[in-house]
Amino acid sequence: MDRWLSHPTALKIISIILGLLLWAVVHIDPDTSPEAVTSSFDIKTIEAARIITDGLNEEKFTLSAMEPTVVRIVVQGRISDLLKASSVEDYEVKVDLNDAKPGIQELPLILDLPKGIQLVEMSPRTVTVQLEEILTKPFELQVVAEGKPADGYIAGTPAVVSETNGVEVTLPKDDMSRVGLVSAEVNVDGADETVVNKKAKVIVYDTEGIEMTNAVVTPETVHVEVKVTPPFKTVPLQVRYTGSLPDGLSIVSIKPAIDQVTVYGEQKLLDEVQVYDGAVLDLSKVKQSGSLQVKTQPVEGIKLIEPAEVTLDVVVAPTATRTLKDTKVMINGVTAGLTALIRSPEDGKIDLTISGAESVLSALRPDEINVIADVEGLGPGVHIVPLQVDVPAFVQTVISRGQPLTVSIEILDSAAAEAEQEAAEEVGGTPSEPPPAESSDSGDGINGDNASDGTTTDTGT
Template identity: 45%
Template sequence: MDKWLSHPTALKITSIVLAILLWAVVHFDSESPNTVASLIDTKVMEAVTIQTRGMDENLHDLRVLEPTVVRIMVRGNKADLIAAEEKEYKVYVDLTDIPDGQHILPLEVEHPKRIQVIQLSPAKVTVELEPVTSNDFNVAVNTTGTPGHSYKVGTPIINPGIVNVTLPNDMMEQVGSVIAEVNVNGKEDSFVEKKAQLAVYSKAGEEMTNAVIDPPTVEVEVPIIKPSVKLPLQLAMTGKLADGLSLVSVTPEVNQITVYGPQAELDKLTVFDDVSLNLSSIKQSGVITLDLSPPGKLAAVEPSKLNVKVEVAPFEVRTIPQVPVSLTGLQEGLEAVFTTPESGRLDLQVTGAPSVLAGLAAGDIELIANLEGLKPGTRKVKVQAVLPHYVEATAPEQLEVTVEITESEQVFVPGDGAAGEEPGEGETDPPVTPNVPDTGSGSGNGEGGTGETDSPDNSGNSGNGNSGGNEGSGGENSGDEGNSGTGNAGNGGNSGNTGTKGNTGSKSDPGNIDNTSSPGNSGNSGNSGNDNNETAENGGTGTIVDSTEPPADNSEAPGTNRGGNNTNAAGDPSGLPVNPMNRKKLAVHVVNHHVNIV
């Protein structure tokens, strides 16, 4: 040991250790007054915010706090000052049990340990407390943004719908609304905002940030209203059933589809036809599910799937006899008659399920021959068959008829006898009645019509004539040219018509003609049926009043003429033998010098 201590190296080491220990004792001894100046330092914080403690916010509102920040100077060991953060220094005013009104109160400071506050400026603050009150208010929702597809926002559902707002007494009257703001931008479906933040706004629209709201958030359910329309379903069918099968019925689960989308797109739709049934996939009866999707710019459809009940059965062939063919599209002024077949009816062979064909009749089928654009002549025309559902024609391409197209006949009566006058539109030429002896029997007096003339020297005179059942060549009919002719009771006259012509009223206006036949008499020159009423030569328009009285005994002998109509023994009202010119009775009316045939 002595040797180690006497060794020079050991002595040097020992000396260094002792020197270090002595230095440490001197510099770290807090009791030594010589070392304070070198280890202690100060720190200044210019703006520390003043906080409040102990104030009941349900009773008071801090209206004034002056000043709001203070200056702090602290002292401590340099190491402690460096280690402490500014947020550890807190300056506050204690408002516990402080009544409403204005008060000057001391400030208190919280600081880290081993650090001393040596200066606080200012040391006191002025506070003013205002009494507060609470009221309940309804919550309204303010939506921002635009939903997708131009949808509309419905009425939101708020839970809770009423909240409590606390404010100073003098500010409560300024409250305008309590608003929950919800963003709906791009939303396509209804949604729920779980925690919508509330804010109080004054009647001027400014946010009242000092308001206390309980609860501070609400739940808002926002419905998104999609414009929609219900459209009738139009189910298209594609493909072809397997050989030997025919449809009995196709019944969709619903008949209407609800379509959602922009209103402008919905306005363009009348039916929903964006779905089809593929018949080639059907092998037996059953239910087929079809997917429905929104077409174009539409957003959605309901339902999204469509169940269709399909019933099929083996088909049979049946012939429906004598189905009438309708002619359409014939040009005005033309007539058409069937030549093949003359009856205008066809036998139609159809296929379908037995239950579908069981009640099928000719009246359920429509055959149409379109004559549009065809000119006069003999034409073969294809026939289109319109059939009930699930019925098909076996050979629709072979359906045809042959028709004869001719121009319609026209009747024309010259107006003033002017040479070269042509018939006008809608006017027809009068029928030509040949002079054929009257073989009818009968007797009686016929009173001719009386006409008036415009010329004083062409006054209408009366002419007498005989009528009867004997054959003879008759003279001209009177009473039709403005004058009157009286037929005496015939005992077998020379003329089948009224006697000789009286004075013809030339260039006269017949005026109003009252042709009256006495009951039971055969007036041949009065109102002579369809062809007796004519205007006088170059005459104007007249009003015809035909007053025919029935016989007293309500009986008429064969060949009797009532109202001027000649009747022969065969009962033909024309008074002439039956011939092609007289097969169809013509009713002729005189209007403005023209003859209209009905």
Template identity: 40%
Template structure:
């Protein structure tokens, strides 16, 4: 080795070689730089989204005049063509913004090796407004029509109200919150249906930015045959023991709903439930269950049964005197006068619960002589007696009066002051009447008398719903 190092020719060759290597290294490092500078490219990137930062969007509503930007960038082909668009980020920093309107410059970040030439727009106009919340009832729109002959009931929504959150200025325009349910061709109730909600203004335009909580609700829509609600009346079968009378009858409901086609419902004005009084054998309060069946031509009835509270009392007796008689149905051109009894009033002995009888006076009773169809002359007329509920005549009384019908111009007119037309009389309760018609004239019809109520112990209920008794009676 020392031999080669001491050789001048070798040293000269080595020096030349090192010089060549150093020259090559310098030129190799500088060549790529010149080459890369000559291959820069530009690129336009459209619709880069603007990302908002620095603001609580649950508390504030943000509106801006631009949601994306157009960017022109420059770089090597490998840098601008082989990177994801997500690497280009544009942000709107609202950390220092306050409610109101302001203009804020945009910030951006680019991939490594890429430079920005231009960005459009460079700033945006921003309006910041606090969110407000208000509750609204839910409206259901039924789309379509149910099966033929069926009708829609009232929708049931859960929850019935929802909260709408919007900027205060927009919230003032919300008129309703509603959803739509398809019911076309349905013949049974729509149940367990989830309905998506939307907010609308007064013109029916949807307010897109409304935040509704909850966004959907549960809805049920009854779909039934046509129906009609009618009063519930009480009728009776069987009889109470002779010593008992009814004093109060109270059904738990005062109306029922009947389902059927329109033609069948048209003739239904009320529904009568029948109680069997044979099940009552002592004074006091009892509860009787009455089963309800649809009337002829109807399909269903609701409820299907009803509980009725019945109060039975020991029978008592009371006589009322000086009950005025009303004359009705006098033929045109005639006048009428009561010939007998001379005092033109009657007395009646009544049976019922003592609590009811004690409240009675002559104003609670109406005695009517119906003179329809009778001509001039004297007629014995069976009176029609109207009594309060659960009060009846005693001992099958058939009260009558003798009435003279005459022409006012006739010399045969009675000297006594005649009673013509329809004499005034207090209005009674709407109870069945007893008697009626003329005993000896063409209108006489003793068989129409009704001195007995349909049951041996009580006048039946006559269609009044609720409690069947005089006020305050127990």
């Protein structure tokens, strides 16, 4: 033994052993258990790992409910691996919805753990989900104007600036039946001009007027327009004429493409407007049949007219003439208590020549021509009274050189006229014009009590 201990190699081994013992005495904590020093594994608990869905066909279904939404998991692994996966997002808990059907169902949970970590416990291991079928339906879009325009202006009906007023709404099947209104709102508060191309959000409301925030709308926004104008009114269009046609031509017809226009102005002035006659056709510019454009000019009290132009379909033809034999002369404007008698011509009739297009003259009826002698304000005595000829549109009176358009009328006291008639009857004669009763509706206008005001104009062109 002594010889072994004295050997150099033995002494070296003993020295190494003693050095290791001394190092251990210095570095090892006496309060630390041997198991804690030598173990490299640990256990970790995640109290609320979020459940995520996988494989949901979002074009057909929507996940309306899921219970629970988080789970508790306990895992174990090397300390180094646990430290690497320290976030809750590193532990994925999934529910597979690839084969799920509409309705309520219980499905297993799938846990995807980081590398090197093992599951000890997961609670719960299943989840209850509710899937609803998704529907997409077209709806008519209603545009609503909000607010009040500036004083003296009114807002028209809002409209979508696009080819269609329809939108598509996507909702769960049960919610689709609750849709009450699909609308876009545009603000016109204080506006004094038309709101053009305003972008508005499309909102879906249920039958109780509550916004359905889960609705998916296509398109989400639309461009709308709201006319903001002064008050307006729609009235009949009456075309006026100026100038004269070239020699040898007469109007057959003038037909506007529209028969009404919209006029804008102050309300009190609009109340008085019954017809719009601001469209004027210059006949001197008509050379042949065809379409002509005339502007709708503002008239007194009217600020704007729509449309700004009117298309007229004008038909012309060569001028023809026609003579109306024995056209009766009517007397208007006789003062009460007086009687008017035509002395010349004795029969109270004249021959009248008129001109116009052949088709217009052929269709003319005798009762459409009125020849009137106006004696309003004339007292007793014999008077030469000019005649007024009332003819239809596009017909003219032709006055030949030397042809008088006058008649000789004697105005008598009614009593004297009756005495003259009685005397004529006694000798078997007939007065030149039989006096009517004091109140007559015959249309001859002899008695002033029921005579017209005598205002007759030539409407021929």
